[in-house]
Amino acid sequence: MRTKTAIMVAVLAGLHVVLMFAGFFAPYDPTTQDRDLPYAPPTRLHFKDSSGFHLRPFVYAWTSVLGGDQPDSSQESSQESYKEDRSHEYPIRLFVSGPSYKLLGIYETSAHLFGVAEPGKVLLFGTDGYGRDELSRVLFGGQISVSAGITATIIALLAGSILGIIAGYYGRWIDESLMGLTELFLSLPWLYFLLGVRAFLPLHLSTIRTFFLLTGVIGLIGWARPARLVRGVVLSSRNRNYVLAARGFGGSDFYLLRRHILPETFGVLLTQAALLVPRYIAAEVTLSFFGLGVNEPVPSWGNMLSTLQQYSVLVSYGWLLAPACALVITSVIYSSLADVFHSRLKSYST
Amino acid sequence: MKLVARLTLHVCLFTAACFAAAPVPEAANPGEELARMADVSGHYGGHLTIGQRSEPKTLNPVTATDAVSREVIGRLMGDLIEINRSTQQIEPALAKSWKISPDGRTFTLQLRKGIRFSDGHPFDADDVVFSFNVYMDEAVDSPQRDLLIIDGKPILVTKLDQYTVRFALPRPYAAAERLFDGLAMLPKHLLEKQYHEGHFAQAWSLNVQASEIAGLGPFRLKQYVPGQRVVVERNPYYWKVDQKNQRLPYLDELVFLFVGTEDAQVMRFEAGETDIISRLSSENYNLLSREKSRVGSQLADMGPSLEYNFLLFNLNDLSGKKLDEVAGKQAWFRDLKFRQAISAAVDRESIVRLVYGARGAALWGNVGPGNRLWVNQTIPHPRQSAETARQLLKAAGYSWNAAGQLLDSARHPVEFSIITSSSNSQRMKMATLLQDDLSHLGMQVHVVPLEFRAMIDRVFQSFDYDAAIMGLGGGDADPNPEMNVWAFSGTSHLWHLRETQPATDWERELDQLMQQQMVTLDYAKRKQLYDRAQQLIAENLPFIFLGTPNILAGANAHVGNFHPAVLDPYTLWNADELYVRGPAQENAGIR
Numbered sequence: 001m002r003t004k005t006a007i008m009v010a011v012l013a014g015l016h017v018v019l020m021f022a023g024f025f026a027p028y029d030p031t032t033q034d035r036d037l038p039y040a041p042p043t044r045l046h047f048k049d050s051s052g053f054h055l056r057p058f059v060y061a062w063t064s065v066l067g068g069d070q071p072d073s074s075q076e077s078s079q080e081s082y083k084e085d086r087s088h089e090y091p092i093r094l095f096v097s098g099p100s101y102k103l104l105g106i107y108e109t110s111a112h113l114f115g116v117a118e119p120g121k122v123l124l125f126g127t128d129g130y131g132r133d134e135l136s137r138v139l140f141g142g143q144i145s146v147s148a149g150i151t152a153t154i155i156a157l158l159a160g161s162i163l164g165i166i167a168g169y170y171g172r173w174i175d176e177s178l179m180g181l182t183e184l185f186l187s188l189p190w191l192y193f194l195l196g197v198r199a200f201l202p203l204h205l206s207t208i209r210t211f212f213l214l215t216g217v218i219g220l221i222g223w224a225r226p227a228r229l230v231r232g233v234v235l236s237s238r239n240r241n242y243v244l245a246a247r248g249f250g251g252s253d254f255y256l257l258r259r260h261i262l263p264e265t266f267g268v269l270l271t272q273a274a275l276l277v278p279r280y281i282a283a284e285v286t287l288s289f290f291g292l293g294v295n296e297p298v299p300s301w302g303n304m305l306s307t308l309q310q311y312s313v314l315v316s317y318g319w320l321l322a323p324a325c326a327l328v329i330t331s332v333i334y335s336s337l338a339d340v341f342h343s344r345l346k347s348y349s350t
Numbered sequence: 351m352k353l354v355a356r357l358t359l360h361v362c363l364f365t366a367a368c369f370a371a372a373p374v375p376e377a378a379n380p381g382e383e384l385a386r387m388a389d390v391s392g393h394y395g396g397h398l399t400i401g402q403r404s405e406p407k408t409l410n411p412v413t414a415t416d417a418v419s420r421e422v423i424g425r426l427m428g429d430l431i432e433i434n435r436s437t438q439q440i441e442p443a444l445a446k447s448w449k450i451s452p453d454g455r456t457f458t459l460q461l462r463k464g465i466r467f468s469d470g471h472p473f474d475a476d477d478v479v480f481s482f483n484v485y486m487d488e489a490v491d492s493p494q495r496d497l498l499i500i501d502g503k504p505i506l507v508t509k510l511d512q513y514t515v516r517f518a519l520p521r522p523y524a525a526a527e528r529l530f531d532g533l534a535m536l537p538k539h540l541l542e543k544q545y546h547e548g549h550f551a552q553a554w555s556l557n558v559q560a561s562e563i564a565g566l567g568p569f570r571l572k573q574y575v576p577g578q579r580v581v582v583e584r585n586p587y588y589w590k591v592d593q594k595n596q597r598l599p600y601l602d603e604l605v606f607l608f609v610g611t612e613d614a615q616v617m618r619f620e621a622g623e624t625d626i627i628s629r630l631s632s633e634n635y636n637l638l639s640r641e642k643s644r645v646g647s648q649l650a651d652m653g654p655s656l657e658y659n660f661l662l663f664n665l666n667d668l669s670g671k672k673l674d675e676v677a678g679k680q681a682w683f684r685d686l687k688f689r690q691a692i693s694a695a696v697d698r699e700s701i702v703r704l705v706y707g708a709r710g711a712a713l714w715g716n717v718g719p720g721n722r723l724w725v726n727q728t729i730p731h732p733r734q735s736a737e738t739a740r741q742l743l744k745a746a747g748y749s750w751n752a753a754g755q756l757l758d759s760a761r762h763p764v765e766f767s768i769i770t771s772s773s774n775s776q777r778m779k780m781a782t783l784l785q786d787d788l789s790h791l792g793m794q795v796h797v798v799p800l801e802f803r804a805m806i807d808r809v810f811q812s813f814d815y816d817a818a819i820m821g822l823g824g825g826d827a828d829p830n831p832e833m834n835v836w837a838f839s840g841t842s843h844l845w846h847l848r849e850t851q852p853a854t855d856w857e858r859e860l861d862q863l864m865q866q867q868m869v870t871l872d873y874a875k876r877k878q879l880y881d882r883a884q885q886l887i888a889e890n891l892p893f894i895f896l897g898t899p900n901i902l903a904g905a906n907a908h909v910g911n912f913h914p915a916v917l918d919p920y921t922l923w924n925a926d927e928l929y930v931r932g933p934a935q936e937n938a939g940i941r
Contacts, residue, residue, distance in 0.1 A: 316637060
């Protein structure tokens with residue numbers, strides 16, 4: 001049991017470190033367009049060439065086969081298709097210097113984990129319709145999507161636990177009115193609500209503002225469910241014998257909450273957190289998918305996926321599903337973590 | 351066994367009820383003046399299915415405004431004079447000939463004798479006079495009315511005899527014959543009552559009984575199933591015959607299926623459920639061409655369309671509106687050098703390649719290479735140059751700070767947003783490319799996708815926007831439909847709407863040129879005027895022209911006489927000549 005948790009936590013931490021240091025792990029700038037390489041498929045890694053096997057993998061550059069400036073106006077497809085240019089090998093190098101970026105938003109550097117010499121390009125996830133490196137976009141997009149999920153979760157849990165504790169501890173009309181409010185919030189069709197909210201906002205919001213606005217709104221709408229859970233825990237522990245005893249010895253409300261009741265809610269909150277983060281990441285994706293989230297050229301998993309609304313893109317360029325895979329993987333890790341928390345919580349209480 | 355037999359019988363009866371009842375073409379009446387299409391051949395039978403993005407809103411040709419309704423109505427109705435979509439020239443239709451008075455103000459049209467509406471009722475001059483009265487009636491509020499009211503005066507329509515009608519225009523009007531295309535002739539005997547009772551606009555809604563609607567087009571209404579389809583069947587009285595004097599159309603039926611989105615259209619076509627598809631995007635075209643051998647289809651790239659897509663700056667008069675932020679930016683937008691710099695920085699080749707998949711053309715003016723008759727070939731096509739753009743900006747007093755941001759003469763950073771319709775992926779893509787091009791000049795550009803109606807509202811009503819990417823044109827090759835864009839008082843004079851007088855000298859000259867070309871009857875002289883107009887537009891850049899897509903269409907391999915055109919309706923303009931190749935298709939039920 002413990003090892004499973006440890007593995008989960010390690011994987012999760014690893015994922016977040018990669019996203020946090022996206023600039024370092026991504027070989028390119030996520031917004032730089034290479035207009036000669038739209039919809040380039042993922043670069044293949046090679047180990048073997050005519051001179052034999054190499055331990056260091058290398059790549060070939062893509063050359064566009066059709067779709068030069070003049071299309072053949074005949075019936076045949078003028079679609080860009082790519083062929084490996086075998087005349088030159090570009091070995092993958094580690095710790096190279098590339099386009100500069102700000103690490104953690106502060107420290108300007110140009111160090112990248114891997115890359116190849118110009119004019120070669122290593123495009124492990126291919127490129128999108130503007131020739132932007134999909135891998136770099138998935139990493140930078142993950143920064144926004146995942147941190148939006150986490151921020152929204154923190155907001156929701158904070159608001160939810162405060163209101164839940166108040167409702168559970170003080171009971172009576174406070175409880176009733178607060179729980180009535182949660183019912184209202186739970187029945188809200190939140191997607192339409194958000195669509196409405198976005199329509200009232202000014203035309204262009206900066207990325208940062210959009211981000212906080214969205215997370216704020218998602219989080220504030222999401223407080224209801226954790227509030228109900230916390231209230232239940234508080235309600236049941238309020239009348240436990242040790243709490244009553246502490247009260248009898250003259251413990252203040254604040255003391256009772258801090259010392260005896262709050263610790264009881266941690267397990268529930270942790271499980272909730274692990275459940276809510278993937279859900280709110282998906283919420284950000286949904287909103288960006290509908291054009292309500294972060295705008296071009298800044299990537300987020302949602303706005304990257306929105307190009308797949310077009311049928312032709314979806315069936316022709318499968319590698320653009322990368323952000324969806326990333327989303328699924330992240331969600332799976334988080335929800336199995338929630339499972340682990342949940343079963344540990346159970347074993348505690350029994 | 352009996353049961354099976356009975357069931358089979360029922361199925362047969364059902365299919366028969368659905369399909370076999372297609373009316374048989376009537377034999378020619380003595381004295382009936384039919385139009386003979388000498389180069390058209392084919393054979394009778396079968397039906398074709400067309401997927402439409404949405405349901406038509408009405409079947410009333412006078413009040414219909416949306417493309418989907420017009421696509422259906424166009425098959426049911428006939429015009430006096432038609433524009434041949436393939437040659438882009440006018441052709442006699444219900445009017446077999448016409449005379450123009452030397453001053454170009456009086457048109458005398460000879461109607462075909464003895465032809466009948468699709469319900470068998472004869473057609474004559476009374477129907478023509480009635481139709482024009484309806485189109486020009488202010489109370490009916492037809493979108494075509496604007497074309498027929500010249501200098502505030504209506505066209506005088508007089509019946510001279512049963513088959514002769516005279517049209518008197520208040521002043522000479524260039525290419526006035528083209529006006530007749532798109533003005534469907536209405537059956538007076540069916541609509542007169544409703545017109546006089548004052549509810550013409552409600553006539554011929556989708557729920558109309560098939561017996562209450564009649565036209566002079568190749569087909570007539572058979573059935574409308576809400577949310578699913580409109581079925582039209584052969585008009586047995588249609589007035590065109592092929593080279594063997596067989597009465598057209600060849601097809602028994604046309605089925606318009608409501609499928610929803612463009613993607614759904616493509617998937618239905620791919621699956622062989624629909625037979626004809628038009629207005630394809632290049633991505634879908636490429637997708638279909640890869641599948642071509644499997645699906646068995648004929649695809650056509652007709653070359654650049656007449657549509658022009660452009661970046662538009664808000665130059666409207668904002669006094670009295672609380673839009674200080676936009677008004678502050680207008681100082682940049684009004685500066686010609688600023689607009690020239692943007693035009694120089696735009697990478698049009700990338701737009702053609704990345705947005706149109708190389709199936710399109712770059713534009714530097716409002717008339718593209720697709721319009722062979724009117725394009726001004728002397729307009730320069732400079733290549734993209736960030737260097738030129740920087741020099742222009744420098745000359746206009748702009749500078750750059752240490753971070754590379756562009757600053758205006760008051761040292762404010764240049765930052766604006768471009769709105770575009772979120773449902774148009776091609777224009778969204780253009781905006782993203784533009785954003786990147788302009789970021790190299792140090793301009794900070796935001797792309798704001800808006801729902802289509804919200805965008806239109808900002809551009810036409812509230813003026814609350816900085817810049818927009820839009821598209822116009824595509825109706826006809828002639829310059830006259832462009833009047834509403836380039837005349838200063840035009841309803842689509844987008845960059846500066848509701849002007850009371852031209853704001854600049856070039857706009858004044860442009861307006862004069864457009865008015866002049868409208869009354870000039872000689873093509874060469876008109877071309878000269880329109881060339882100068884195009885030059886003025888290209889030099890003063892009220893729009894930054896970007897590009898135009900090719901017209902891409904496809905049809906099932908068994909569709910005969912499939913000749914798509916660059917003019918709307920791209921594929922169904924010759925629906926009367928389309929036929930099903932090979933042995934007439936089995937009536938397999940509506941698929």
